[in-house]
Amino acid sequence: MSTTTTGCLDVRGLDVTLRSGEGRDLHLVRDVTFSVGSGERFGLIGESGCGKTTTLMSLMGLLGADATVGGEVRIDGTEILGSGERDVRRRRWSEIAVVFQGAMNSLNPVVTIGRQIAEAARRGAGSGSGVRERVHRVLELVGLRAEVARRYPHELSGGMRQRVAIAMAVVCEPRVLLADEPTTALDVIVQAQVLTALENACAETGAALVLVSHDMGVIGEVCDRAAVMYGGEIVETGRIETLLHEPAHPYTRLLVDASPRLSDPGRELASIPGAPPRPGVDHAGCGFAPRCPDRFEPCGSHGPALLPVATALQQARCHLHHPPAEEAP
């Protein structure tokens, strides 16, 4: 289906179903396909409940036994889905690592920063020697002084603690770094410091970055390419410039128009009528149709497929570009 070349992280047809308490199946992520090269920065953007965090959790193998994960996930060509718990643990942090939104609040309050990073460093393969040096090097990488190693979490600001979380995530030099809304609770100045730390950490280690955010500005500034998610599906993917200036999907266009921009502060922000769908609820036709200003006949009954728009680099899941007749084999 995807025409992108094999990257450092390859996700194909990822599908996540969660068995809910009442025994109902919630189809949270459907047919998610993307590929991120070494050193590349890829964004996942969408509103709450669109499936972006569930996608990350499934890549980390952190979804519980109630979740069924289908599809393929490869790191440097090696399939990681369906491998045993021991393999998943071995791979976690040394091959694929994550920084969560609230990571700054999950540091151990009674252990120094240096010891916590050192502990993280020992999780990786080939550790042992030079842990102290590695701790100081990753602290420097995220813009913190070496003396921060001797401090306790409560002595640091939220932004500094979030940078410590990034340092912990990259100390084992993972091939893939996932970041889930790493700056959402922070104000702009601290956000800029954290984003710089994230970029430097990836540049230095050559990790493929997957950045999840609801903020078009953040994704646009950090990432090379991005996928827009809605109702558990990717509805558009492409280069940042294309998504910002020539969005193919009406949802992408509205999302761009709803985001304030410094270059045009007087512009009236768009709002999208209605609310995002409840996660995991199946629908006939296109998931965005109920809120879409451009919907026409087939949208309510036929679900569109993710297909190339202008070039193979841009794909959209929208009948405007591919009326159903064209899709038939």
Next chain:
Amino acid sequence: MSEDAPALAIDRLDVRYGARKAVDDVSVTVRGGELVAVVGESGCGKTSTAMAAVGLVRPAAGSIRVNGVDLVATRGRRRRELLRSIQLICQDPYEALDPRFTVEDVVSEPLLVHRVTTSGAERRRLVVAALERAGIPSADSYLGRYPHQLSGGQLQRVAIASAIVLEPEVLIADEPVSMLDVSMRAGVLRLFADLRDAGIAIVMITHDLITAAQYADRVVVMYAGRVVEEGRPDVVLSSPLHPYTQALLAAVPDPERSRDTARPALPGEPPDLAALPPGCRFRPRCAAAIDACATIDPELAPAGQRASRDLHRVACIRVEAARSETASGRAGAAPAEADGTRPRLPVRSTEGPVS
């Protein structure tokens, strides 16, 4: 209650938490039909100012006048009456609304607390009117719903309805859209603009300068408990004078910026509010600081010589210096401040580790 008194006049407000000066000598005036945005990073004192204005925090000094009557000096029934006309809207509607309360319970609660009417039918009429004013269409059908049945945008509108059901003259909104999905934000912000147009005085606390600029009549920038710059949003955004305001603007994510240029960033952290540095409290992070900044605590002063000067004010001695040089015809190295070309002070970018 004097006729021409502003709806809300905060004057020389101090708020302390032990040794920490959360708000230090802050004055903000908001008239009916005016929307003022208070902008700054966490810990700058914007929320403490709001808390004091609605009577939830006792100020250490200063006055808070609602239609000319000082809230701080008023007690008992008179104070309750005064508090009725100034209402707070919280950041997180998911947390602010009790999950066991229906929409009708939430919006009628203030009417019960302030004993507005004894008639149930009248109460329901007021609730429906407030919901409709807050942009909930066919409000009747929402009365029996619970918070979990509503979207974030609808929840915030219900919270707004419960604030306006008492017909307040002042609304204080603390980050009212930061918890909402992007697609819902514009609608809620538009609602505040409509309430402003209907004559309510609105204070909107936010860390989003761009949004503030679009909906506000005036922007107040706070840093470490002080107002450092104040003015019309178009003026403050196009020609910010205080180095902190400039840093705040530079930090706004810009998708258009080239990936090759370094992200401008302000190094360091805000000062400890219990041990403020002498002189200007922004000095330790300021690239434009000179020796005098370590001794002179700058006052908020008019930034222009023209008719608009009462609109744009800044607390920075470097700006004053640049202005007086221009005024005496020795523009020299200092950038000229006339007709839009205002002094723009350099903000250093982070190079190498900072803490």
